[in-house]
Amino acid sequence: MTAMSPPPLASWNDCAAKSAIFTFVRNVADASSALFVPPAERIAAIDHDGTLWCEKPQFVQMTFILESLKGRVDAIPALAGNSLIRAALNGQSAAGLTMAKLIELASAAGAGPTPEEYEASARAWLAGARHPRFHVPYTQLVYQPMIELLHYLRDNGFKIVICSGGGIEFVRSIAEELYGVPREYVIGTALDYDLKEHNGRLWLDREPSLYGPGNEGSGKPINMQAHIGRQPIMAVGNSTGDIEMLRMAQAGRAASLCLMINHDDAEREYAYPAQGVPAAARRHGWHMVSMKNDWRRLF
């Protein structure tokens, strides 16, 4: 830190979660502490939608998928004969579909591009799209207090894993730029690939089926194990689908820290309950982070 650097977690008000973060990080990084954790195991798993950036009025990727679907149905009208696609476009059932199902659906309706093409189209869309309420690119709706948390963790030898229910390629397309997280540390709901060859050229084709379990609920610890080979000692989420990830972070080492971001700030963002989360937090001793009271600044 230079003399001009702000203190860590500068956008956090003094609160129980902030104190708990400082205490936990100091303990696990202190070789003389009984709670010391070697750097290789100092892993923080962080959810994406609603934890690192704004997920309302609907998942950013869902907006991307629905707009892409719309374009495809315009080009190939027969696709509208698919009742799932029609319902999704009419907004009737999109909210009820899991991200995994929607990713499958979008892929099935699409032309099966390569992962590079998919990422490029996601980035191109994100460059032009604007949030309906805040009228800025979605990439500006990243939570500043979380960015500061990532910096503080990295400064103390943590590896950050983004563990998102969203599509792995969608998150990878922005993870390095927005969060400084290399793509191999991004886990998400993933489609299977098929290795294709034509005229001696090889490429990977995205298939309309899942690779491993969808990355929510029990899928999060399962995919963490498959990708990273161990469970985190710290986990941050905001919804029901994060509960298993936080519980597994608690199941290992003596020291662990679990946070749930509580969207209770209708004025600066949105206020919406996360079913079962406050009860789980009470039961397991997790910190609920109030966006309204604990964060001085949001974006």
Add this chain to the structure above:
Amino acid sequence: MTAMSPPPLASWNDCAAKSAIFTFVRNVADASSALFVPPAERIAAIDHDGTLWCEKPQFVQMTFILESLKGRVDAIPALAGNSLIRAALNGQSAAGLTMAKLIELASAAGAGPTPEEYEASARAWLAGARHPRFHVPYTQLVYQPMIELLHYLRDNGFKIVICSGGGIEFVRSIAEELYGVPREYVIGTALDYDLKEHNGRLWLDREPSLYGPGNEGSGKPINMQAHIGRQPIMAVGNSTGDIEMLRMAQAGRAASLCLMINHDDAEREYAYPAQGVPAAARRHGWHMVSMKNDWRRLF
């Protein structure tokens, strides 16, 4: 490098492959070169069995699995009623089974331990087991020239990914210690997990089915994409199952380097042909590394 450090690749004799490695690494690491590759993309994918350590007279993990199976059949004699298990134990079909099939088989016959328990049992077995010809622990049969290559690549900003047909947990149990490769950079054939709960305690249970494709042939680039999110620019292998991995390393950037280790040294190790590999190497312009002529020292 200190004044006392040996030069890079000290155990390699002067040969075409050694020159090609130096030229390639210098080019991709030189910001002023037209072939420069940013560090994030400077990824080398390295096969394990027969590329980093000795794989004869049979895969080390296969010996581990067969010995574990034997112990289980002794404990639960009814397992011998399974014709696949009986055949594997009699050595009749083990050679014909793919690693993926054998891992499934071993898992089905086992008690479904957690990944941590599996790794601990692999490490315990490796500590006691001895190679039938060399009479040393298998962990001493690591190729010194490859260790030097890993060092040289890392010194030049490469990330090393071990991409093995073997079981991901088996390789992870030794990768950090033997090769300095963190477990998140190990890809292998992987079993699925199930999240179990009992009395409020959560754990992952290994299931007798595969998570993603078995990591050989087209499975290697597919699992590279899923785990790492991009293809390597350098790949080293030794067998038919590595061909797709090498071809995909060549399919991207202008600069790439592909090596196949040729087991042609019956005196110091084993001499055995790798079907289709020399032809693929000629066709795609890969370097065949002669263990006999190009490596001054093996272990």
